[in-house]
Amino acid sequence: xxxxxxxxxxxxxxxxxxxxxxxxxxxxxxxxxxxxxxxxxxxxxxxxxxxxxxxxxxxxxxxxxxxxxxxxxxxxxxxxxxxxxxxxxxxxxxxxxxxxxxxxxxxxxxxxxxxxxxxxxxxxxxxxxxxxxxxxxxxxxxxxxxxxxxxxxxxxxxxxxxxxxxxxxxxxxxxxxxxxxxxxxxxxxxxxxxxxxxxxxxxxxxxxxxxxxxxxxxxxxxxxxxxxxxxxxxxxxxxxxxxxxxxxxxxxxxxxxxxxxxxxxxxxxxxxxxxxxxxxxxxxxxxxxxxxxxxxxxxxxxxxxxxxxxxxxxxxxxxxxxxxxxxxxxxxxxxxxxxxxxxxxxxxxxxxxxxxxxxxxxxxxxxxxxxxxxxxxxxxxxxxxxxxxxxxxxxxxxxxxxxxxxxxxxxxxxxxxxxxxxxxxxxxxxxxxxxxxxxxxxxxxxxxxxxxxxxxxxxxxxxxxxxxxxxxxxxxxxxxxxxxxxxxxxxxxxxxxxxxxxxxxxxxxxxxxxxxxxxxxxxxxxxxxxxxxxxxxxxxxxxxxxxxxxxxxxxxxxxxxxxxxxxxxxxxxxxxxxxxxxxxxxxxxxxxxxxxxxxxxxxxxxxxxxxxxxxxxxxxxxxxxxxxxxxxxxxxxxxxxxxxxxxxxxxxxxxxxxxxxxxxxxxxxxxxxxxxxxxxxxxxxxxxxxxxxxxxxxxxxxxxxxxxxxxxxxxxxxxxxxxxxxxxxxxxxxxxxxxxxxxxxxxxxxxxxxxxxxxxxxxxxxxxxxxxxxxxxxxxxxxxxx
Numbered sequence: 001x002x003x004x005x006x007x008x009x010x011x012x013x014x015x016x017x018x019x020x021x022x023x024x025x026x027x028x029x030x031x032x033x034x035x036x037x038x039x040x041x042x043x044x045x046x047x048x049x050x051x052x053x054x055x056x057x058x059x060x061x062x063x064x065x066x067x068x069x070x071x072x073x074x075x076x077x078x079x080x081x082x083x084x085x086x087x088x089x090x091x092x093x094x095x096x097x098x099x100x101x102x103x104x105x106x107x108x109x110x111x112x113x114x115x116x117x118x119x120x121x122x123x124x125x126x127x128x129x130x131x132x133x134x135x136x137x138x139x140x141x142x143x144x145x146x147x148x149x150x151x152x153x154x155x156x157x158x159x160x161x162x163x164x165x166x167x168x169x170x171x172x173x174x175x176x177x178x179x180x181x182x183x184x185x186x187x188x189x190x191x192x193x194x195x196x197x198x199x200x201x202x203x204x205x206x207x208x209x210x211x212x213x214x215x216x217x218x219x220x221x222x223x224x225x226x227x228x229x230x231x232x233x234x235x236x237x238x239x240x241x242x243x244x245x246x247x248x249x250x251x252x253x254x255x256x257x258x259x260x261x262x263x264x265x266x267x268x269x270x271x272x273x274x275x276x277x278x279x280x281x282x283x284x285x286x287x288x289x290x291x292x293x294x295x296x297x298x299x300x301x302x303x304x305x306x307x308x309x310x311x312x313x314x315x316x317x318x319x320x321x322x323x324x325x326x327x328x329x330x331x332x333x334x335x336x337x338x339x340x341x342x343x344x345x346x347x348x349x350x351x352x353x354x355x356x357x358x359x360x361x362x363x364x365x366x367x368x369x370x371x372x373x374x375x376x377x378x379x380x381x382x383x384x385x386x387x388x389x390x391x392x393x394x395x396x397x398x399x400x401x402x403x404x405x406x407x408x409x410x411x412x413x414x415x416x417x418x419x420x421x422x423x424x425x426x427x428x429x430x431x432x433x434x435x436x437x438x439x440x441x442x443x444x445x446x447x448x449x450x451x452x453x454x455x456x457x458x459x460x461x462x463x464x465x466x467x468x469x470x471x472x473x474x475x476x477x478x479x480x481x482x483x484x485x486x487x488x489x490x491x492x493x494x495x496x497x498x499x500x501x502x503x504x505x506x507x508x509x510x511x512x513x514x515x516x517x518x519x520x521x522x523x524x525x526x527x528x529x530x531x532x533x534x535x536x537x538x539x540x541x542x543x544x545x546x547x548x549x550x551x552x553x554x555x556x557x558x559x560x561x562x563x564x565x566x567x568x569x570x571x572x573x574x575x576x577x578x579x580x581x582x583x584x585x586x587x588x589x590x591x592x593x594x595x596x597x598x599x600x601x602x603x604x605x606x607x608x609x610x611x612x613x614x615x616x617x618x619x620x621x622x623x624x625x626x627x628x629x630x631x632x633x634x635x636x637x638x639x640x641x642x643x644x645x646x647x648x649x650x651x652x653x654x655x656x657x658x659x660x661x662x663x664x665x666x667x668x669x670x671x672x673x674x675x676x677x678x679x680x681x682x683x684x685x686x687x688x689x690x691x692x693x694x695x696x697x698x699x700x701x702x703x704x705x706x707x708x709x710x711x712x713x714x715x716x717x718x719x720x721x722x723x724x725x726x727x728x729x730x731x732x733x734x735x736x737x738x739x740x741x742x743x744x745x746x747x748x749x750x751x752x753x754x755x756x757x758x759x760x761x762x763x764x765x766x767x768x769x770x771x772x773x774x775x776x777x778x779x780x781x782x783x784x785x786x
Contacts, residue, residue, distance in 0.1 A: 023777070024252030027286040032360045036353055039113065039365075045335055047077045047113050048352045052317075053328040054081035054120075057088055057099070066099060071106045078111045080355050083293070083326035085119045086129035086164065087436040090443075093131060093164065093377035100165035101371050115356075116364045116371070120168035123207065123216070124187060125593065126153070126388075127160040128433040131449045132379035133594065135388050137429025137571055138173060140395030140590030142189035142615030143646070145687045145709055147202035153391055154206030156384045158216045163379075165372035167362040168217045170257065170290075171431075172203040174243035175226045178626040180544045180619065182227045184537050186429055186571025186591065190615030191628055191643065193239040194706045197246040197779060204251035212254075213363035219290060220247045222259030223268065223279060228626065230263055234700070237734035245283050246779045254287030254358065258321065260295055267303050269295040270312065275320035282775060288354045290323040291316065297329045309333055314342035322351040380450040385595060392592040392599030398610040398647040399618070404523065404563050404584040406606025406649060412467055414459070415521035417474040417514045417557065418528045418567070419550070422456035425477075425503055426529060426569030429591035430536030438532055439539075444504060450594050455527050455567065458597030462605050470521070473506070474514025474557075477531050478548030503531070511553070518560045523584075525604070526557055530570030532591075543622045545575045558582050567600060577620045577640055588614075606649060611685040611711070613646030613753065629754045630702035644689050644706075644753030650680025650716065654688075654750060654758035665743055665767040669725040669782070674750050674759060676722055678714035685713045690724050690781065691754060692731065695745040695762060701733060704754060708781030725782040728765055732776055739772040 028036075040048070060070045082103070086096055104116045122128040125135045135141070135153050144150075161169065174196055177188035189196040200220065209215035224230065225240040247253040258268040258275060268274050269291055279285045299305050299312040306312035313330025314337040324331040337343045359365050398405070407414075420426035424447045428434050434445040434452075453461075456471055463469065518524050528550045534541055545551060557564050563584035568574055571591055580586065587610075589600050602608040617627045618641035629643035658673040678684055690708035694701040708724045726748075732741050745764050751757035 023249055027254050027354075027361070028357045032357055035360060035365060036356045039115070039356060040349065040352060043113060043352070044077070048348060049331060049334060050075065050077040051080045051115065051355045052323050052351045053079065053331050054083045054323065054325040055079055055327060056083050057085050057103070060103065066102050068106060068110075071103070072110070075107070076111065078107055078113055078115050079117050080323055081168070081290075081325060082117050082119045084121055084436070085166070086121050086127070087433055087440070090130055090437070093129075093379050096129060097164045097372035097377060104165070104371050115359065116369055118168045118359060118362065118364070119166045120170060121161065121166055122431045122436070123154070123157050123161065123169035123171040124173060124431045125429055126432075127157050127164070127166070127379065128431060128436055129160075129164065129379065130433060130446075132160050132433065133384040133388050134428065134432050134434065134450060134452070135391050136395045136593040136596070137186050137591035138189055139186045139571055139615070140592060141391060142195065142199060143397050143590070143612040144391065144394035145195065145613060145615070146394055146711055147198050149391055149394060150199050150202040151206035153387055154203050155209070156387055158207050158209055160379045161216045162214065163373040163377050166216065167364065168219070168255070169207060170219045170221065171207070172200050172218065172220060172247075173222070174200045174220050174247065175222055175259075176240055176243070177227055177616070178628050179624065180572035180574075180616070181624050183535065183539050184227060184430075186535055187431065191617065192615065192630075192706050193242040194780075195615055195709070196243040200243045200247045201251040204247045204253045208252065212361040217255050217358065217362060218247070218251075218253050219255040219257050220244050220253045221257035222261070222292065223256050224259070224274065225263070226259035226261045230261065234734050241278065241283070242776070242779070245776060248283055248285050249777065250779065254361065256285060256287065256289050257292055258289065258295065260292055260298065262303075267295070267299050267305060269321055270299050270305065270315035270319045272319040280320060288323065288358045289321050291321050291325050293326040296321065296324055296331075310337050311342060313337060317343055317347055317351055322354045380594075385450075388593050389595035389599055392595050393602065393608045395590060395612055396592060396599060396603055396610060397588040397612040397614055398585070398603070399588055399641055399645070400580065400583065400586040401647055402584050404565060405604060407523065407604055411522040413521045414467055414469045415514070415518040415524045415562070416456055416459065416469050416471045416527070417518065417524065418526045418553070419473055419475060419477045419509070420455065420529055420531070420567070420569045421473065421525070421527040422454050422471055423503070423506065424452040424454055425531035425533075426527070427452050427454070427592055427594065427596045428532050429571055430532065435532045435536060439536065452594050453597035455597045455600050458599070458601030459604070461598060462601045462607065470517040472514040472517055473509040474511055475509050475549050475553040477550070478534060511556070515556060515560065518557055518562055521562055524557050524560070524562050524564045525567060526554055526564055527567045527569065528554065529568045529574060530572070535571040543575075544572055544619075545622055551576075551579060554579050565604070573616060573618045575619055575622050580640060609649045609682055609684040610646065611648065611687065613644050613687045614641060615643070617641070617643045618645070630705055632703040633755065642753050642755040644687075644751075645756070646687070646753075648684045648686070650678055650682050650684040652684070652686045652714070652752070653677045653679050657750065657759040657761060659748060659761050659763060661761070662764045662766060663728070665728045665741055665765050665770050667728060669727055670763065671723055671725055672748055672750070673721055673723040675719055676712050676714065677719040678716055681716050683713070683715045685711050686752070687711050688722055689751055689753065690726070691749040691751070691757070693747040693749065695747055699742075699744070700735065701731070704749070706754075708783060710783040710785065712785060721786045723784045723786075727778040727781070729772065729776075729778040730781065731765075732772060739775050741770040741772070743767055743769055
């Protein structure tokens with residue numbers, strides 16, 4: 001048996017390699033702590049409870065205007081948070097900012113403690129408010145494999161939110177999703193912990209900026225293992241906890257939201273093992289824990305783990321939840337729980353202290369806090385639209401191409417068909433402003449604010465009169481019973497009162513006309529897939545194939561003998577195994593955001609060379625199973641497309657792999673260099689992926705794991721050398737309640753996808769196995785390009 005030693009010098013080693021992974025600063029400072037203690041010393045229990053609860057602006061409004069009488073009645077002692085403050089309104093930017101200022105003015109002048117509120121909102125695809133830039137859904141952004149892009153996007157979100165007076169976001173979503181059947185699949189960055197962690201860190205850094213006094217606090221969610229079975233400790237620690245841990249330790253996330261799920265049969269919102277032990281003690285999180293909307297009352301109402309709401313609230317705050325959102329039903333009962341000995345005043349004070357510390361960090365406890373930006377506001381300036389366009393271009397995956405793309409000059413007639421060809425519903429992911437208004441408010445949204453560019457408009461913008469485009473929907477998205485509101489699950493309590501939005505104002509689809517123009521065309525572009533009613537939180541479908549009659553419609557298009565370019569819109573991989581082999585090209589556009597039509601058109605016409613690669617495995621059946629590339633794929637039943645797959649209009653070669661055959665476990669980094677060449681005729685960007693596999697068949701490490709990646713831009717004929725610097729600590733496993741790095745031989749693989757490995761070499765990592773007493777601290781490989 002190998003000797004296991006505890007390296008007390010790890011801190012010294014790690015400090016040398018944290019150039020890209022500096023540990024986050026503490027939540028509080030002596031100055032903030034003194035300020036908070038002074039405030040709390042004069043607070044009544046009612047004023048304390050106000051700071052650890054939230055409410056909605058609608059409670060204060062009368063006939064569309066703020067009512068001071070309602071304020072005095074509803075929040076006489078102040079309030080901690082205003083929840084989803086902008087998606088609950090339909091206000092122009094200046095009006096939204098002015099409403100925030102008006103409410104803050106009441107709080108800072110009429111309440112005894114004069115403490116401003118935190119205004120929070122969703123930010124997964126940009127600031128969720130009327131008129132703001134709408135980026136592609138996160139599942140598409142995951143396919144960009146581009147942390148810089150993510151940071152740029154959330155930097156723009158930060159500016160918009162701060163300009164409106166918002167200081168807190170309920171984003172990013174860091175759940176790993178390994179089944180397209182999960183209705184929140186679209187909000188994830190995919191199935192891989194490493195990729196999700198890299199993009200999550202970039203998201204938080206862009207949103208929070210260099211200083212929270214001018215930034216927006218990110219909330220990492222949903223802690224942890226939401227949407228899956230999370231009771232296997234090894235998988236939970238190594239994979240599901242990793243994105244949260246990286247965002248906390250590296251990016252400085254100071255807000256965490258537990259999920260609606262359970263761990264070891266106990267709801268996570270009242271689970272001390274997960275919140276107090278794993279999050280606070282093991283990961284070292286020192287920030288604010290906020291509940292998911294209605295999650296605490298579900299402990300009594302749905303999970304039946306508490307006899308009443310009072311006990312549920314006591315269980316949650318004892319477990320480590322600091323703030324109850326959105327409209328509290330349990331924390332207001334804490335005084336009664338206090339009298340009954342179910343909670344202590346010290347525990348309540350700890351939650352209040354964290355809430356006030358967050359406000360201090362955000363600059364809200366300053367003498368004259370800055371609320372919003374003066375003057376006129378533009379939430380979708382040209383610079384932000386360009387970001388949305390670039391994000392869409394980099395998120396759209398070319399899955400298949402027999403040479404039909406980019407469209408050739410010989411093509412003169414295009415048949416543009418399908419339910420997503422000329423409509424905006426396929427552009428929008430869940431938790432966009434538009435989807436929030438449509439689903440939660442049952443309202444039609446304004447497709448001109450911000451302007452949403454359909455595929456038809458994009459093609460017309462790019463092609464002009466040079467190519468004739470004839471359009472007909474041909475079929476609808478689905479039959480009326482294809483999707484339904486899931487009222488039985490453990491989600492937001494508002495679901496029980498909703499109905500699916502129907503798309504109004506569209507002509508009835510004409511199948512015969514669509515087939516006629518298809519027969520007269522040179523190429524058929526079929527824009528199919530989902531819309532916001534078929535995919536998202538609380539929406540369930542019977543399966544994950546093309547909805548309704550769309551597959552049958554595509555079959556009829558294929559029968560014309562004309563080449564079919566299939567454009568897939570939606571928030572999940574949609575099973576197309578029966579038609580995939582007969583399509584000339586397949587493009588997965590996901591929910592591509594406001595510039596989706598222009599981005600898809602530019603990829604189809606060759607103005608943009610696609611670079612995106614799948615952040616998920618593309619299944620070949622609708623079987624309800626989780627798929628994780630790390631376990632290896634079946635040789636007899638492989639997926640339709642592998643994790644990491646994505647095509648380009650050029651070709652790349654990999655050569656001249658350079659890496660030593662031996663290294664020590666105590667080495668800071670292992671260098672792996674390879675030459676990447678563009679051997680085609682057009683410029684392009686290749687996403688180079690580094691995987692590691694154990695060679696020992698008895699190893700408990702997963703069969704293949706992503707340990708590094710890099711986008712490499714290359715002109716036609718150009719070669720660049722990419723060097724990865726990998727830390728042996730990236731191979732850490734969680735075993736027997738310890739973090740251990742095992743010596744042995746590892747196969748280092750560099751390729752274009754998880755199954756398209758171009759070069760590999762076995763490296764023998766020597767030395768005694770390492771136990772990392774402080775847990776995981778080195779997360780990522782470094783990379784350089786020359």
